[in-house]
Structure formats: C-alpha cells, structure tokens
Amino acid sequence: MPADRFSTATRLKALGEQAAARVQRAGRRPRRNRLTGRAALLALVLCSLVVALAYPTRQYLSQRSDIADQRRKAQDAAAALERLRDEKARWQDPAYVRQQARRHLHYVMPGETGYIVQDGSGVRAAPKGAQAAQRPWYDKLWDTVDTADAAGAASAAGKR
Template structure:
C-alpha cells in the first residue's frame, strides 16, 4: 500500500487529477452555456417575433394618426384664411355703408358725373385694342357698350 499512497500523492498523479477535474468543469460549463444559448436563442426569436407583430399591428394606426394630424393642420390653416376673408368682407361691407365711399366707387367704376360736371375718359392708345368701332369694349364706358349692343340688335331686326 505504500506504493499506492506514494502514487496518490505524486505530482504527476495530482496534475492528472487536476486536469481531469478541470476538464469536467469545462465540459459542464460548456454544456450549461450551450443550454443557455439555446434557450436565449429561442427567447430571442420569440421576442423578435413579438416585436415584429407589434410593428405590423401598429404601422397602420400610426400612419392614420400622422395623416389625420396633417389634415387637422390643413383645416386649421384653411379656417384661419376663411376667418381673415370674412373680416375683409365685413370691412368692405362697412366701407360700402359709407355714402362717400359708395359715391367714389360709382364715379370710378360707372363713370358717373355729378350735375354740372364734365366727364372725361382718358384712354391710353397703346392699351386699347381697336375694334371695328374704334376702341375695344373693355376700354369704353359701360353705357357705350350697352348702346352699341342695342344698336346692333336694332340693325339686325331691320330688313
């Protein structure tokens, strides 16, 4: 038995035992790592699948939300512009309620003159388009166009 005891405590035997124990630990560690890896891979795949499902499920509602927000912004801009237009029209209506403004516009647009005044129409020769009767219809006063229309209708009715 002395040989066995000596064998048991020899350096070579101890190194061999340490090597075997280390190999066993490494093997167990690798096995555990592989088990963890396989579990993590399965978990990761499940997590990825859940995330993809969420992305697919939320893509359409998010797109609708963004589109509706853009539409709301457009409608607010349109509302602001419409309110401004209403204010401008109210101002114009208030101006037309003033007799002096109405008289000014009537004189300007319809070429009216007050009794005792002499009316003149200044025409830019380069701007007027000549027609058969001289000035173009847009450059003449409105009443001239009416009378020309009456004259033409009267001439067409005669044999």
C-alpha cells in the first residue's frame, strides 16, 4: 500500500468539488475590480483638465468683474458730468446768480432793506456744529477777526 491513503480519483473528486463551490460562489457575487485601467485614466485626465482650467477661469471671471466695475464707474462719471453741465448752465443765468447771492451771501438790491431774523434768545454767537454753518458769512468773518484780535492782545500782554 502506498504512503498516500487516498487514491487519485478521490483527490480529483475533492478538487472538482472545491472548484464547483468556487464557481458557485463567484456566480452569486461576481468579483470584478471596480476601478479599471480605463476608468483610472479617464479620472486622471478629468482631474488634469480641472486643475489646468481653474486658474484661467478664475482670471476670466475676475476680469469680467473688473470690466463691470469700470463700466459702472464710467456711467457714474457720465451722470456727474451731466449734473455739472446743468449746474454750469444754471450759473450762466443772471437771475439764478442773484438768487444764490441773496440766499447765501445775504445781498440786497439797491433800495431794499435787509433783515436778519433772530430766534429771540439774545445769544449772538451760534453754537458750534450744524447751526454754525447757517450763520451769515459776515458774522463768521467778524468772529474770526475778534478771535485774532483777542489772541494778539494776549500775546502782547505776555511780552510786557
């Protein structure tokens, strides 16, 4: 009797059963490589395209934004120019110049009497801020002259 206890036929039968079991398991759940070589190459090409086109696309979008900003600034400048042309045309009219002189400089025509209505508080100097801007120009002028005179008198007294 040989050292081998099983015959060749028995061994072939066992190998066949094992192979049949493997085929049966493979039939239930096919085992394929999910990422094929072609799919990997396609993914690599797509990633390369995305990386290669990202910077130029960003530059393009940035430039389009800059162009839109410049167009908006040009439209604003054109509107400002139109307003200034209208204002220049108004200043060419002598009646408008007289109206502005009366309003802002408190000018009166010969033969007219000018009046400044005060609020009745008896306070001559207006407080600092927004109300100070509403005072007549000549009142502001005299206040600066008085301030300069007071400063000059104080420095002259200090030298004596």
